[in-house]
Amino acid sequence: MNAAIENICSLGLKILKVHQSASEKALEQSRHWKLEERQKEERAALQQSFNVGEIVLGQLDVAMQRMEPEFLSAAAVAIDQNLPRFEEAFVTMRHAALDLLRWTQRAGRIEGSALPDEYRASYAQLISFAPEFKPRLEALQQELLELAHDPEADKSVQALLSAITRYNGALDAARRFIQAIVEPPLELVFQETNLFIEDWKSYPIEERGRLASDLNDCCQFLLYDEAEFNKRAEAVNPQLPEGLEASLFVLPVDTVRILFTVDEDPVFGQLTVTLLRAVRSDCHDEACESIIQTLYSELTGGASHG
Amino acid sequence: MAEMKPMLDEYGIIYEALKKLPDNKLKVEFLESLAELEDNACHRTRSFPKTRLHRVSGVKQTIYRADINKVSGWRLHLQYVNGNIALKDVIEGRRHDDTLKVIKTKKGRYQ
Numbered sequence: 570m571n572a573a574i575e576n577i578c579s580l581g582l583k584i585l586k587v588h589q590s591a592s593e594k595a596l597e598q599s600r601h602w603k604l605e606e607r608q609k610e611e612r613a614a615l616q617q618s619f620n621v622g623e624i625v626l627g628q629l630d631v632a633m634q635r636m637e638p639e640f641l642s643a644a645a646v647a648i649d650q651n652l653p654r655f656e657e658a659f660v661t662m663r664h665a666a667l668d669l670l671r672w673t674q675r676a677g678r679i680e681g682s683a684l685p686d687e688y689r690a691s692y693a694q695l696i697s698f699a700p701e702f703k704p705r706l707e708a709l710q711q712e713l714l715e716l717a718h719d720p721e722a723d724k725s726v727q728a729l730l731s732a733i734t735r736y737n738g739a740l741d742a743a744r745r746f747i748q749a750i751v752e753p754p755l756e757l758v759f760q761e762t763n764l765f766i767e768d769w770k771s772y773p774i775e776e777r778g779r780l781a782s783d784l785n786d787c788c789q790f791l792l793y794d795e796a797e798f799n800k801r802a803e804a805v806n807p808q809l810p811e812g813l814e815a816s817l818f819v820l821p822v823d824t825v826r827i828l829f830t831v832d833e834d835p836v837f838g839q840l841t842v843t844l845l846r847a848v849r850s851d852c853h854d855e856a857c858e859s860i861i862q863t864l865y866s867e868l869t870g871g872a873s874h875g
Numbered sequence: 876m877a878e879m880k881p882m883l884d885e886y887g888i889i890y891e892a893l894k895k896l897p898d899n900k901l902k903v904e905f906l907e908s909l910a911e912l913e914d915n916a917c918h919r920t921r922s923f924p925k926t927r928l929h930r931v932s933g934v935k936q937t938i939y940r941a942d943i944n945k946v947s948g949w950r951l952h953l954q955y956v957n958g959n960i961a962l963k964d965v966i967e968g969r970r971h972d973d974t975l976k977v978i979k980t981k982k983g984r985y986q
Binding site for chain 2 (some may be wrong): 838
């Protein structure tokens with residue numbers, strides 16, 4: 570995360586320096602908008618949101634491991650105390666980043682400069698961190714909800730539940746902020762099949778949290794770092810008619826293998842991840858074979874024109 | 876007049892379809908399908924009510940499937956190339972395997 574922050578900030582300063590040379594007006598407006606000072610504010614805000622996240626997640630981790638009133642209360646207090654700082658940081662960050670980008674499109678415009686796009690892409694790295702912890706949070710929320718059904722449940726259960734709801738709201742807002750900066754050309758969409766849902770239900774809730782975390786983490790790389798995606802997921806290459814290549818992948822997570830396809834869909838403006846199976850490694854070959862047969866029977870069965 | 880989306884037929888799929896389709900009703904429906912796929916308004920709004928155009932899952936090439944007739948299962952395969960649509964194949968319907976039917980969609984991340 571620190572590396573991501575460093576990347577965003579150094580790119581921001583580089584844009585400022587390079588694009589100020591576009592014209593006198595560019596320089597004048599950058600001073601008028603206080604872009605340089607706001608770059609410093611952006612750095613501080615990014616750092617602050619990271620620190621807050623660390624404090625809250627630390628407390629939540631303890632609460633998850635020891636579901637006792639004392640630790641649940643401590644996590645709820647940590648969220649309540651730190652949430653305003655988190656929200657404040659994201660507003661500063663968003664305004665600084667969006668103003669910098671607006672300036673590069675107006676007074677500071679340099680035709681053909683790749684820097685604004687690089688800066689947008691650097692923000693995408695931040696999104697990749699959110700999915701790592703959100704499924705864990707949701708697993709805890711689920712567990713607390715079950716505890717809350719008991720009329721004798723300690724009041725710390727309810728306190729932490731409502732704190733997590735507020736925290737989730739803030740995280741979603743933060744994610745939307747970042748999305749507004751990044752504006753990826755294609756939207757990432759996950760689709761679940763019947764078979765996958767059946768498999769998924771067979772795993773305990775904590776394991777599902779971890780699997781979803783790894784899956785999100787891996788697939789977010791599709792938006793901005795395909796090489797990293799290919800390091801995490803292995804391509805499956807069945808024999809297809811000439812001119813066709815499979816987009817079938819398997820993601821290994823401990824003893825589980827998640828089979829999915831990744832399809833770029835320019836007509837509907839999305840990058841679709843279709844989740845097909847989630848099986849234990851000893852069943853992987855059989856599941857893979859059966860998926861290939863079902864998925865490609867139409868393409869291999871009929872005549873195809875390259 | 877409707878704004879048209881360019882459509883390529885370099886493999887003679889229209890000729891092949893008119894030979895293969897068993898009756899006039901299907902041939903007329905085939906022409907209706909082509910009309911929808913060429914209609915730029917459908918592409919702009921991303922809405923294809925007649926053909927239910929959708930991406931074929933599992934291949935890197937941007938291949939799409941469109942219905943000629945939903946019930947009989949006759950359909951078209953198309954490929955999206957540099958902003959144009961190219962007709963690739965006309966396919967006689969067969970039953971789909973429901974196990975791979977998509978039943979839920981989640982945007983942005985999996986949860």
